[in-house]
Amino acid sequence: MDDKVSIFRKYRNILVAVILFVTADALVIGINFYNTYRSDESGVSINLSGRQRMLSQRTTKVLLTLNEALNNDDESIIKANVKELSLAVGLFDTTLEGFRDGKIVTGGDMKPVFLVKVNTEKSVDFVKNTYGIWDFYKRLLKGLYVPLPEGYIPVAGGKKVGEVTDDEIMESVRFIKSNPERLYAAALYAQRNNLKILGFMNDLTTDLEFVNNERAAKLRIVLVAGIIFAVMNFGYTVVVSIRDLMKTDAELAKARGETVEILSTVREGLFLLDKEKKIGTQFSESLPVILRRDIQPGSNFLTHLEAIAPKNIYESAVDYIELLLGDRVKEALVASLNPLTNVPVIATDVLGSAQTRYLSFFFNRVLQDDVISHLLVTVQDVTDKVVLSQQVEQAKNLAKTEIETLLRLASGDFASLQQFIAATGESLAQINEKLSVPHDDVRERLHTLNYIMRVVHGIKGEAAVLGIDVLESYAHECEKEMVTMRESGDSLSGDQMLRIAVLLEGFYQRHSSLAQVVSRLGDALGKTQPQSAAETGASTHPFVGHVSSLAERIATDNGKQIEISCQFEKLFSLPSHVVQELQGISVQLVRNAVTHGIETPQERASRNKPQSGALCLWCEYLGNGQYDFTVRDDGRGIVPARLREHFVKNGTLSASEASTLNDNEIANRLFMPGVSTAQTANKDAGHGIGLDAVLEKVNKMGWHLLVKSRANRYTEFHIQFNTTS
Amino acid sequence: MNNNIDEKDILTFVDAVSGFFFQVTQEKVEIKAAYLTEGGMVPSTYDLTSYITLSGDYVGRIYFSAPRSMVAHLLMAMGEQNRLEDRLLDATGEIANTISGNARKHFGETMEVSVPTTQATDANWLKSVVPPHSYVILVKWKQYRASVVVDIQRVV
């Protein structure tokens, strides 16, 4: 929109009225001025035509006086009257010429004045008739007076009419004395024609006055018309202006009304932000509601933002707003950088409890004359949207888990999965059973906690082997929490046992959804029965693949390199429950071997060992139903001196205790709950659950565990059992 | 995942019971065990049982079950001479009422809670009404044992 045009339109009517007013006034003043001038001219004419009458009378009187003085031969009177006659005739003659031709004449005050030539028909006639008498009269008067020079025009400071020298007077006196008949003739003519001249001059005066009055009347009419016009114009201006103003006011009020309505009904927070980051005077009623803050017009937006937004987002927002208010960046090309989308804000609700909401702020430049003047800010509460998308994300993850499982199934290892599900269900039931026994003191609770941790650790290991991330990571979470509980030691309370029940419930839920998926897919695939090796025709036991990938993963996670070899043919001939136990145990032993036994490539290099550690697993038949299952690594070995130092350092043993225990006793400590030699805890090791679980399983099955080791050479775990017993 | 109940929610119910006993006798209730009813592990029912039914954002029931001797002891501690059956039932119901009040405070006014139902029960009663995935909290007050069974689900 072009403001200049709209302003012109808005004030066009007033502008026209003003121009008319000024023009009309100028016109009236002009006419007035002209008329006044003309009126002055008329005044001169009227005065001078009056003077002509007087001059005619005087001439007549002077001629009669001269005649008498000549009879009495009174020379002084003759001289005075010659002078008087020269003045009267000179004035009369030049004034009459003025009336006829229009010229400068001698005025009433003997000063030069312009006499306008008569212009009405009547006046022209009167002047003409006067000349009819005057021409002859002047000829009769010749020699009796001192004439003016030919073509005389009075000028200021020049010779005046009637200014005559004594010589000139004496010349006329002598002419009169020598030609008395001429004086007599002139006097006679004057007596006969004086009245006629007076009449003509009278008529002229009347006519001039009439013309003058007529002009004055006209002037009055013009003035009255001018005033009327001015008043009308003024009235028009006022009416038009008021009408326009009222219209504009109405439009403004309407616009304001609409703005107020928009601002009071719109759900978003809307406001204008100026260059000082201040909130404008008008903003939507939703704004304080959405921001949950008292918003004052003119208050600083950044102050409000700082109070609700996380610090890093606030800092980015300050930069972003500054950039938008500047003219360097392109608005469309920075919108993606708006840091204020889905901003988590902490707010307290009416009940005083804190809750997280999500707000999005959008900024649009407002231009005035192509210059950025403000930012229009829109604020939305997007909590529902964000929560929904988080839920969708969760659902996606869940679906991903199902697909993961599906892929495992498709990879043909259905039997292990079914076994795992059954075994895990049983483990969970065992945990629940332990929990259901009333615990009278901390010692009992700690005992149960240790037991549960071992079981959970076992589940974690097996889930890892099968790649069931959902259970592996949940088991890891549970383990972490239980480690914290165990550390609280003496204060382990009944409430915390309730927490364990809640964790168990989570386990049940995950286990049950997994079981459902497996059973559904199993039905679909027709694989409801675990398959034996003979059926699948495989020559390598499936556990080889599982344990290899587990070992590789742990090695990668811990920055180690390994080479793994397995000899598991004998497993095919063992009952499935035995194989399952062996698998569970070996998972833990492999975990230990990679995290604790095998050194980092650098460490190995410094000991002249190959960079990759060798991990071997095998199952041997010793005869007489006797088997040996071994896990061997060529790592650090179990070194009692090192263990002693470690146990003292982490507070498991006091220095004196450590020194009283012999090497065997120190090594046996490895099989007690809560012992670990890893530096930091991660999913693979460090929680000190492991060897105690192995020992418990071995004992439960009535098997034997044998450990062989040499410092910096190897560690071997032998599990020996008899299938016939 | 489908059941967003955590130990804080459950403790609300146990604390209600604990608070009730503490008010009367300055002796708190101790949690002895907490487990799930998974796999038919529903505890034996004590002589008197009271329960409230929840609806709204959460649905389910909270049971409080205690032996007569325990409730009688409680009445005695309260200075109540009359320890006939209906008084014992009243007192048991009163405990369920406290649970109900705490629940409303904890879960908000959107939770609707029924008036308690109180009855004398035989040992297998809970087994017949409590579904799997409920929480069992065994508590002890003085020498007595009682149980709080929490069977609630969040309605999403």
Add this chain to the structure above:
Amino acid sequence: MKLLIVDDSALIRSRISRILDDPRLNLIQVAGMAKNGMEAITMFLQHMPELVTMDITMPEMDGIDCTEKMITIRPDCNILVISALSDKATALKALKKGARGFLYKPFSDEDLIAAFLELTSP
């Protein structure tokens, strides 16, 4: 108009120059392609381009320093930052140094064309 493409990925460099074949961008000519900040400054001084596409994470002088130098040399230069940065604060830093706009990697052909049209509009 001359364009300098600054990106350490050869793939992105060739992609940008290929998109410039679009008839809507026929006013833009590639003056040079640089794979790090130092190279970019050399080419910038040589060609004095009106347009620059700028990566942020590059070896030997990153996009932020590079932007700052170019703006010092030629203040009316139009720099479009193209980066995969998920960190908005870093991208904003480049804009504070004088870049005109920002485009996320990965981008579609249309995204880049629209960005160029916006960048070259008065």
